[in-house]
Amino acid sequence: MDFDITFTPEQERFRARVRSWLDAHAPKDFPDLADPVLLTEADYLKQRRLGRELGDEGWLYPTYPREYGGGGLSPPEALVIEQELDRLGFTLPPYYDSGGKLGAASIMVWGAEEQKARFLPPILKGRVRTWQLLTEPEAGSDLANVKTTAIRDGDAYLVNGQKIFVGSAHGADQSWMIVNTDPGGRRHQNLSWFIVPMDLPGVSWAPMDLLFAGNERGAASGLKQTVYFDNVRLPAFNLIGGENNGWKVAGTHLELEHGLMQTSLGRNQLMERVFRLCKERLRRGRPLASNPRTRDLLADMHVDAQIGRLFHLRNYWLQSTGRPISYEGPQAYLHMKRAALRTSKALHKILGPYALTTDPHWRLEDGHLETQQRGSIVAQHPGGTVEIQKVIMARALGVGRAAAGKPDGQG
């Protein structure tokens, strides 16, 4: 066995190229924000520009085929790009985008050739930013229960309804979504999957007031929105995978979202901060980390982080070597969610009220610790709740049933 991710000399030469390219292209002095809601429009536009430039190199979505705007690169090369961005404090993509992360996977599998040619290059080259529109007031875990309707009307669909917990700050060019195309139809057989330009007449959105709106696995969203559809005429061309086939189309990306899309092999910045802080900060004249109880809590945090790292490392290995994978995606995701809550509590125990304050004079680590306290609560829900992760794992393992079934819960 070998737990090191090793790179070939050729891949290391690629790393050197990526590094010097980033030196020239990545924005300098980019703010390290405690809460993504603080990201300014100007800085968001810098992220987008970096995305476009990465896209031109084929490095924004490196593993997609070149003919559609991807890089045609291998998983290790994609990891190199991610690691080099991570060094500079950026994610890949450098902004919240559900287009290449999830939507493109479904378009690749289910799109007709002319749809792939039209929709994939702008996504994969970073020309557009895409939100995902799944959740509705009556459809959370039970995604198949969506009530937003799209009714065929000539060469278009007429869309009416509402989506919640959607997207990010600073708007989107388009979204992908699941809606009901046969209100009288049977469950799972009445859904369809669309790409929606956000500038169509009748589409509007408004921010939700949430406890925190999330660093969803690297891609900071900052805000979540309610999106309204009021008699929106959506071209029929934008239907992917055929009418009433949306549940199958969604299956392609839901599986990804349930823990596979993010390998999380980057630095653990929170851990780095906390360990440094506890070694430097004094209580009664002695470093926090010298207290036996604090040492115990820090050791627990370290163990949690190692388990998470190893789950992700294993998943990367399974995926990049084409091995079968079943419950391991949600396992890693579930662990991250749970560990985040344990970390919040440990930090509260170690730092007391300092873990909670955003007071400009007294906050610690520029407010990153307070953000973690709110973020861990919110992190329990996206991409399927903790309970849904367990449902998916149990199905994948065949707990209590003869053969493994299909996951149902969503993100």
Place this chain on the structure above:
Amino acid sequence: MDLSLTESQEMLKAAARELVEREFPKEVLLDLDASAGGFRPDLWGKLVDAGWLGALTPAEYGGEGGSLTDAAILFQELGRGPVPGSHLSAAVLGPLIVMEAATPEQKRVILTDVPTGRRILAPAITEPDYGWEPDYFTGTTASRLGGGFLLKGVKLFAQNAFGATHLICPAAVDGGGLGLFLVDASLPGVEVRPMDGFSSGDCEARLDNVEVPHSALLGGGAVNGWQSLERAMMKAIPVLCAYQVGGCERVFEMTLDYSRSRVQFGLPIGRFQRVQDHVIDIVNLLDAARLTAYEALWKLDAGRPAAAEVHTAKIVASEAYYQACNAAHEVHAGLGIMREYGLTLHTKMSRALYHYLGDPAHHKGRLAEALAL
């Protein structure tokens, strides 16, 4: 044995619930949460009118002179809001410190103004080097100056200091000992600032060369302030626990209701055993917190030794409120994190009170002492 409330306590509870529901609906609580320091004079007036600020103040000073259990019943109802603000400081811990530490003349002057709300007391105890043992309170100093004292220091995470008329500050008196000083918040050099964050009621109180008269030292020259402070805190803690119990109770009700009304996959989510687990966890936490708090209160009111019970109550209530909120968030998923729904008010409060008057680790240490381990 009888674990029920007396008839008059039941009436008190019903009246308190009615007042909290009428005067502090969710919109008001959300607004209070967003306003600086969580203090609004108009709402303060409602608590004064209801006579709640005098709950513990002896009748000879115009208060109700009630038992700790009576006060706890009120505070449990406030915790259901959760109604934030100065009430615990101004009606419980503040007056208890004065009763423990002050001279008869000081009591008359100070306590007479407590039930009327003219004096809003806020103990400002902890400091930047945060902790609840007495040697953590001595970064603030009191040097003798003429007939009075010169106070210097920073009190941090002082609950509800914003909006208070008087702070009660422990300080190291030169020559030795801990003094408890009643500091008029309008004196030159006193600066109180609310602190923001995922917490509630935290303030910074700076004492920048504040000159106070000799009469500001509670107890007329006493420098054994820790003993008085400790006795007062041991009485205030189970009342604080009752507030946490009220929070747990409300969080339980919200979660139970939601488990019945929210339908996914064609079923009320409460039919899923994973959801049931969370609701069951909450009721277990709630009942444990309620019983430990009220047993401690009963012992204190009966004049029995109660140290172990008080520490136990705070350990249980702090964990219960914190964990009940987490479990409620699991059940509510997306809805629970929308501020307008109101659950996050409890989550925030559960965090603020987790360490206030000592976190569970602190009280576990004290409990072990009380058990002569």
